[in-house]
Amino acid sequence: MEQSFIAYIKNSIQQNWDLDALTDYKGATLQYKDVARKIEKLHILFEESGIRKGDKIALCGRNSSHWGVAFLAVLTYGAVAVPILHEFKADNVHNIVNHSEARLLFVGDQVWENLNEHAMPHLEGIILLPDFTLPVSRSEKLTYAREHLNAMFGQKYPKNFRKEHVSYHEDQPDELAVINYTSGTTSYSKGVMLPYRSLWSNTAFAFEVLPLKRGDNIVCMLPMAHMYGLAFEFLYEFAVGCHIYYLTRMPSPKIIFQAFAEVRPSIIIAVPLIIEKIIKKNVLPKLETPTMKLLLKVPFVNDKIKATVKEQVTQAFGGRFSEIIIGGAAFNQEVEQLLKMLDFPYTVGYGMTECGPIICYEDWTRFKPGSCGKAAPRMEVRILSPDPENVPGEIICRGMNVMLGYYKNPEATAEAIDKDGWLHTGDLGTMDAYGNVTIKGRSKNMLLGPSGQNIYPEEIEDKLNNMPYVAECLVVQQNDKLVGLVYPDFDDAYAHGLTLQDIERVMEENRVALNQELPAYSQLAKMKIYPEAFEKTPKKSIKRFLYQEAKG
Secondary structure, eight states: OOOOHHHHHHHHHHHTTTSEEEEETTSOEEEHHHHHHHHHHHHHHHHHTTOOTTOEEEEESSSOHHHHHHHHHHHHHTOEEEEEOTTSOHHHHHHHHHHTTOSEEEEOHHHHHHOOGGGOTTOSEEEETTTOOOSEEOOHHHHHHHHTHHHHHHHHOTTOOOGGGOOOOOOOTTSEEEEEEOOTTSSSOOEEEEEHHHHHHHHHHHHHHOOOOTTOEEEEOSOTTSHHHHIIIIIHHHHHTOEEEEOOSOOOHHHHHHHHHHHOOSSEEEOHHHHHHHHHHHTHHHHSSHHHHHHTTSHHHHHHHHHHHHHHHHHHTTSOOSOEEEOSSOOOHHHHHHHHHTTOOEEEOEEOGGGSSEEEEOOTTTOOTTSOOEEOTTEEEEEESSSTTTSOEEEEEEETTOOSEETTOHHHHHHHBOTTSOEEEEEEEEEOTTOOEEEEEETTTOEEOTTSOEEOHHHHHHHHTTSTTEEEEEEEEETTEEEEEEEEOHHHHHHTTOOHHHHHHHHHHHHHHHHHTSOGGGOEEEEEEOSSOOOBOTTSOBOGGGGTTOOO
């Protein structure tokens, strides 16, 4: 089996030439042949402006058809793509563009408003994603090529561009394809160097485990500048011949809900937050009534009600999908228990940017609730623990998906990948006799109890998140005491006539109730209310390091 990632892209374009490929939701649609034509024009632009194979080209903008086109154009030319999350602050973007030595930057119009080209002195040109115009050019060759692009394209293909003209770079397994900078939570993030074998292996994995076929619909709502969204909501679907819809605006639960109903995707790939919000808003309220709670206890009625509820949840996600795949963060236990009770087709995977991204996965029919699956194909996973089934240890992995290292950072690379090729993930977990891995938290988040007990704040937060009027929370340690920081669901509380004093009283009641479920060493000494939502990383996990010193 040929290990070429670019062959996947080329074959799909040629085989699905007349099918719909990329649609900006509520906007225009590109067919596979349109994508091929736009890629070809960008190749002419790169070539005429002196871009060589191996040069870096950065992309920063919201998901859109043109983002997808630009990304594919960079790889199929033989250049290295540097996708940057559009949520990053301007100085982060400038820093990544400079650190990666990018020669060109494709940028979304909203991002471009906040950037300063003088802070990126080595760029030769900036190209706007919506229309591929050139607001900044520092190269006469680039300016000339952009102004004469259509004429050059016409000269090269006088009898129009056909599928037999598609000719792309031939990738090698260990050749650098993408530099993906990890979330901006620490002062400056590290550039993960992903080779073509990682892109190929992640795509091959998706072909092996996911049931999509050409012509299927998919909603792409995770940022493509993040490896999880890029690999499993774009690259695999494109290789299959799917029709991908981009939610170009901020994907609020309302917009997502609407898009699911219209597009009716064949599979749903999401972070827990999206699934939890849709279920909490549209399903849980109906189950919380006293009558419903009673009926769920009666066996015969129970099955009928379960079937009805399952149907409601299924419709909430468009009604046509074969399964929902959740990754990127820990899943709320209450929501997971509900899905399990309904025999709902969901599964939770585990990965990280450094593996582009997949490490563990299991099909929903065999998936063990609470776990994140088993080692993915072409990957080995181990737990560094004397008793991996019972005592959590660091999760390490190696295999085809693992990165080459961190760009221009040999020290960080040596810390992450040992001499035998094992990547040390920094996550803690256990592994049962069947190979199912269960995450027990980040080793760097772990707190030590008064007698040296291991406290995983995520586990306490999981319980606290399910308590009345809690929207978000963090558990931090102050002077050897645990404190719950809570951002309440003010809208819900005020709608029920609560005052701020009432909210404080409810949080104290929550603390007392929560402590009854926890061992003495991990009980909360007090609660502190936050007036606004916590700051988040692009993966929508809370930036913990900002709140460690929370006074109060």
